[in-house]
Amino acid sequence: MTLHLEARVAERGFDISLEVAAGETLAVLGPNGAGKSTLLSILAGLLRPDSGRAELDGESLFDLSRRHWLPPHQRGISLLAQEPLLFPHLSALENVAFGPRSAGRTRAEARASARQWLAAVEAAELWDSRPPQLSGGQAQRVAIARALAPEPRLLLLDEPLAALDVAVAPTLRLMLRTVLAGRAAIVVTHEVLDALTLADRVVVLGDGVIVEQGATAEVLQRPRHPFTAGLAGLNLLTGVRTGTGLRMADGTVVTGPGSGRIGVPAAAAARPSATSVHLDQPSGPNAFAATVQDLEPRGDSVRVRSASMVADISPGRAAALGLTPGLSVWFTVPETEVTIYPR
Amino acid sequence: MIVIAIVGAAFVLLPLVAMTTRVNWGGFLALVTSESSVAALVLSLRTSIAATVLCVLFGVPMALMLARTTFAGQRIVRTIVLLPLVLPPVIGGIALLAAFGRQGLLGRPLELLGISVAFSTVAVVIAQTFVALPFLVLSLEGALRLAGTRYEAVAATLGARPTTVLRRITLPLVLPALLSGTVLSFARALGEFGATLTFAGSLQGVTRTLPLEIYLQRETNPDAAVALSLVLVVVSLVVVALTLRTAPGARARFAA
Numbered sequence: 001m002t003l004h005l006e007a008r009v010a011e012r013g014f015d016i017s018l019e020v021a022a023g024e025t026l027a028v029l030g031p032n033g034a035g036k037s038t039l040l041s042i043l044a045g046l047l048r049p050d051s052g053r054a055e056l057d058g059e060s061l062f063d064l065s066r067r068h069w070l071p072p073h074q075r076g077i078s079l080l081a082q083e084p085l086l087f088p089h090l091s092a093l094e095n096v097a098f099g100p101r102s103a104g105r106t107r108a109e110a111r112a113s114a115r116q117w118l119a120a121v122e123a124a125e126l127w128d129s130r131p132p133q134l135s136g137g138q139a140q141r142v143a144i145a146r147a148l149a150p151e152p153r154l155l156l157l158d159e160p161l162a163a164l165d166v167a168v169a170p171t172l173r174l175m176l177r178t179v180l181a182g183r184a185a186i187v188v189t190h191e192v193l194d195a196l197t198l199a200d201r202v203v204v205l206g207d208g209v210i211v212e213q214g215a216t217a218e219v220l221q222r223p224r225h226p227f228t229a230g231l232a233g234l235n236l237l238t239g240v241r242t243g244t245g246l247r248m249a250d251g252t253v254v255t256g257p258g259s260g261r262i263g264v265p266a267a268a269a270a271r272p273s274a275t276s277v278h279l280d281q282p283s284g285p286n287a288f289a290a291t292v293q294d295l296e297p298r299g300d301s302v303r304v305r306s307a308s309m310v311a312d313i314s315p316g317r318a319a320a321l322g323l324t325p326g327l328s329v330w331f332t333v334p335e336t337e338v339t340i341y342p343r
Numbered sequence: 344m345i346v347i348a349i350v351g352a353a354f355v356l357l358p359l360v361a362m363t364t365r366v367n368w369g370g371f372l373a374l375v376t377s378e379s380s381v382a383a384l385v386l387s388l389r390t391s392i393a394a395t396v397l398c399v400l401f402g403v404p405m406a407l408m409l410a411r412t413t414f415a416g417q418r419i420v421r422t423i424v425l426l427p428l429v430l431p432p433v434i435g436g437i438a439l440l441a442a443f444g445r446q447g448l449l450g451r452p453l454e455l456l457g458i459s460v461a462f463s464t465v466a467v468v469i470a471q472t473f474v475a476l477p478f479l480v481l482s483l484e485g486a487l488r489l490a491g492t493r494y495e496a497v498a499a500t501l502g503a504r505p506t507t508v509l510r511r512i513t514l515p516l517v518l519p520a521l522l523s524g525t526v527l528s529f530a531r532a533l534g535e536f537g538a539t540l541t542f543a544g545s546l547q548g549v550t551r552t553l554p555l556e557i558y559l560q561r562e563t564n565p566d567a568a569v570a571l572s573l574v575l576v577v578v579s580l581v582v583v584a585l586t587l588r589t590a591p592g593a594r595a596r597f598a599a
């Protein structure tokens with residue numbers, strides 16, 4: 001295993017223990033204030049937790065019970081932030097050469113390596129540019145090359161694509177996928193697509209603790225936490241497993257196929273596009289009373305939102321129902337569209 | 344508002360223009376090249392340059408300590424460091440005498456070692472450094488705070504040790520402020536009068552700097568005083584122009 005971390009910061013309610021395997025990319029998801037940036041700062045050596053320890057490739061990064069603390073420049077951990085933060089007084093090439101140069105390589109060696117890294121991120125022609133001349137996407141490419149150039153043992157990425165134009169983000173996401181392959185990395189993101197494209201495994205943080213984790217596809221298909229369900233774009237209903245499905249806290253029953261023993265806490269997931277909306281209580285199973293909160297046009301469908309569920313229906317259907325915020329309606333999901341699994 | 348601004352500008356400009364009307368242009372060259380004038384000018388330049396070097400040597404670490412670290416009593420230290428900025432220079436001179444004078448706190452032990460500071464050229468440099476240092480510390484500390492620590496954090500995660508970060512990131516980023524602070528310190532040292540007169544006296548060629556020479560000449564040879572004043576005005580204009588050029592020009596390079 002590459003990284004092992006345990007850390008607590010009392011003031012922020014942060015208490016996390018996690019591992020990253022060699023060559024594995026871990027996505028860290030979670031709402032604002034969940035502790036994602038705190039996690040990266042601790043690993044980079046920019047923030048000292050109250051207690052805990054961390055090991056990278058068998059070497060201790062810090063062990064506060066022994067008062068051991070490796071400063072950032074001795075950790076071999078690069079940090080790529082949302083903004084490129086290229087040194088404004090250095091050219092693109094000198095920015096990328098900064099890491100190798102700091103590691104004691106000669107100027108010529110550092111520059112040669114910088115050229116290679118710029119080529120690897122398809123920014124070779126930008127070598128002579130000053131940071132203010134670069135577009136957001138170009139600057140982030142150079143920043144990625146700069147973060148990789150010192151050959152870090154672990155790469156930390158803090159929402160690397162969040163500040164970019166929607167037009168540039170997809171190409172850069174694919175480029176990141178290439179450079180992250182086989183490399184130990186932690187990507188903090190808000191974007192489910194980043195997790196799907198870049199990560200082998202995801203960890204979801206909420207209020208400073210890990211609320212769920214697992215293989216990316218598994219977590220996104222079977223979310224256990226409302227935040228994850230929101231990211232995955234799924235309706236999530238939670239309760240206790242019964243013989244035919246699950247019973248929610250308010251007594252509502254969800255029926256559908258699934259796994260898990262009777263009596264264990266369970267969750268039911270359903271896609272919004274498989275969810276429909278009715279004015280009168282339908283006779284079948286899986287009908288949930290709700291109040292319309294808002295309506296949002298989404299291309300060829302309309303997203304109907306209530307406190308607990310969302311449904312994507314056709315604009316014609318929305319007009320026929322005369323939906324307005326505040327209206328009491330019923331959401332239904334066919335049994336075959338529900339997946340039930342233990343939480 | 345425009346009228347008030349024009350009146351304000353005129354208020355600054357008028358005395359300077361008035362002074363040029365008093366210049367005896369015929370004898371100008373002779374007046375500014377007299378033995379005492381040249382001695383004062385050369386002494387002023389030598390001492391001001393020495394004081395500026397001392398300001399940079401002491402001021403850069405001081406600004407770094409104030410902007411990048413936290414320690415007990417930091418606010419008090421900052422207040423004391425900036426005090427010479429608002430203190431009447433005469434009081435600075437009296438304070439320096441109390442410290443470095445023959446009977447002073449540090450002066451007496453130095454005297455025993457055979458080193459006499461007061462009323463020497465060294466005293467001029469000390470007085471000038473004392474009043475000019477806050478200009479450098481103030482502008483550099485502000486720039487360091489403005490620049491923030493984010494670039495420094497990135498540099499550290501790229502493997503740069505603290506001295507490398509300082510040399511290759513921190514100082515280059517605040518270079519415009521360092522330059523303008525240096526120029527301002529030089530200008531303040533060049534114009535120093537009160538503390539120099541009190542602490543260093545007025546010995547031709549030893550401690551009589553240009554402002555002191557001008558003040559003395561005003562009694563005996565007003566034409567020479569005006570001529571030398573004009574020289575100092577021109578030097579100051581060049582200094583201000585240099586500051587304005589280095590500061591925003593360099594900032595534009597760092598923009599966006």
